Amino acid sequence: MASSEISLETVSSVSQIPADQWDACANPTSRRSLNGHDKEASSSLATDLGCYSTAPYNPFVSHAFFAAVEKSDSACPRTGWGPRHLIARAGETIAGIVPCYLKSHSRGEYVFDRGWADAFERAGGSYYPKLQASVPFTPATGPRLLVRDGTDTELIRGALAAGLVALCEATEASSVHVTFTPEAEWKFLAERGFLQRTDQQFHWHNQGYTNFEDFLGSLNSRHRKAMRRERRDALANGITVHWLTGKDITEEAWDAFFDFYMETGSRKWGRPYLTRSFFSLIGETMANDVLLVMARRNGRWIAGAINFIGSDALFGRNWGAIEHHPFLHFEVCYYQAIDFAIQRGLKRVEAGAQGEHKIARGYLPQTTFSAHYIADPSLRRAVRDYLGRERQYVAEAVRELTGAAPFRKSSDKPS
Structure with a gap:
């Protein structure tokens, strides 16, 4: 498949994308295993389809979750979350999706960029609207470049990344923010001009x-x-x-x-x-x-x-x-x-954003990743410099907090 065979479009509601088409990119049935309820049946179905994948099921990128936040008017233009879901088609087939919103504020994202907005607006720029590729109100890591199994993953992801930049220009947005993305996607987007940011959460590991x-x-x-x-x-x-x-x-x-x-x-x-x-x-x-x-x-x-x-x-x-x-x-x-x-x-419990008090309860620091495309060259340079220093701080904080873990040394016997 060549890049010329891929077409891009946006829709203003998740309801405009059939649920089976969305989930074929986000959470194929073969990945789900029904939360442990019916793993055998799921595996059998995957074998029948010839498309078994070991990628984990993530409920937050399911069509049902996005449908609930949009249909309930939790994420809608009135609340500052205007859906602009990006679709990549290979012929008639939806090969990739980026859940995306045109935002008029930075609330409900948990990756805080209000300082960037203030600085840009003091310099005479307009930070809003911006594009947010994320799950509304949900600081949980999961795929953001959703690609259907059996397609050229690298090609489709590249088309989606380029599509986000083009969408930024078409909507006259200041920036694109891909938040709580897996590290592999973070690196992929960095190769395509997105700036790299890190932060931390606290996760318990089984x-x-x-x-x-x-x-x-x-x-x-x-x-x-x-x-x-x-x-x-x-x-x-x-x-x-x-x-x-x-x-x-x-x-x-x-x-x-x-x-x-x-x-x-x-x-x-x-x-x-x-x-x-x-x-x-x-x-x-x-x-x-x-x-x-x-x-x-x-x-x-x-x-x-x-x-x-x-x-x-x-x-x-x-x-x-x-x-x-x-x-x-x-x-x-x-x-x-x-x-x-x-x-x-x-395997783990992800306990949401913030909270160093979680360390004493057995939850350890875990690095989280976000990628940011800034259209204005001056703002992009300033943010790039800031993020370089911030990544160093986050890495040091993770090391220091990990040292405060409550787990026993070999000489400490249970009582």
Whole structure:
């Protein structure tokens, strides 16, 4: 296939792309393994199709997730997220997609560029609109250059990268931001003129633990005892914790969780991003990809955290509470996620953005990657210089924080 055989176009809604065509690029059935529920059937189907792939299933790049954020009016032009999804066609076949939005602000992205915007606007430029290739409101690493299996991956990715630059010019945007992209895509885009940025998150890694106590045995004595105390104290007031997934997630549970989300989100952000209908939509289309960890006391739900389940990872997202109890946040968000991941045999838990307090709970620093195309040459030079220094700082911070890990040395015996 030659590059001349590839055509590019954009659409203003994910609904304009058939779900099977989108997922053939983002999450082929052969990749999914249905979160561990039906791996044998999935593998059999993949064999029948002759297209088995070992790439992990990522719920956030699924058509269902984008459909939910757009149909619920969480990500729409009114909220500053105007869909401009980029499509690469090889003949009549959709061979590649970049989920992309024309943004009028920088909220809900978790890769902070407001300093760039302020500097450019002080110099007389206009930073907005900009193009954002990402999953709205979701700081989880996953593919952004989505390419169908069985195509020339290098060629399609190159066409998509060039298409983003062309789209930037066509929309008169200041820049293109490809955020929380895998390292391989980050390097690929750098070869095509995108600037490289790094940051860090905190992830828990499963070292083949058989249960939570087995994990505790890997910690040094001080952290092991502290974790046991926190888990005990979190449930001291008659609180029980429940895992809800699939058909167990009722509208009553979504109502309760949305109350938590609004109460906590309003305090943290001023205006939470996701609408109530978003949660009902993912309940209809993605229930098996969702884990609600809910805390109950005196017959009512009082706190909860929503997680999304990939084929090899649990992705922690939003937390909220209407009652506040010591260590309940740690129990619901971090310890229960670890317990679930161990039981499901998942390789890691990604606990979302920020939070050095997660280190003491066994979550270690992990570098994240983003790639940025800046149209204005002066701004591009300034940002390039800044990013070189920032990458050095991030690398040093990751090394230093890794040294503070709570895991025991060989001489420290479990107790």
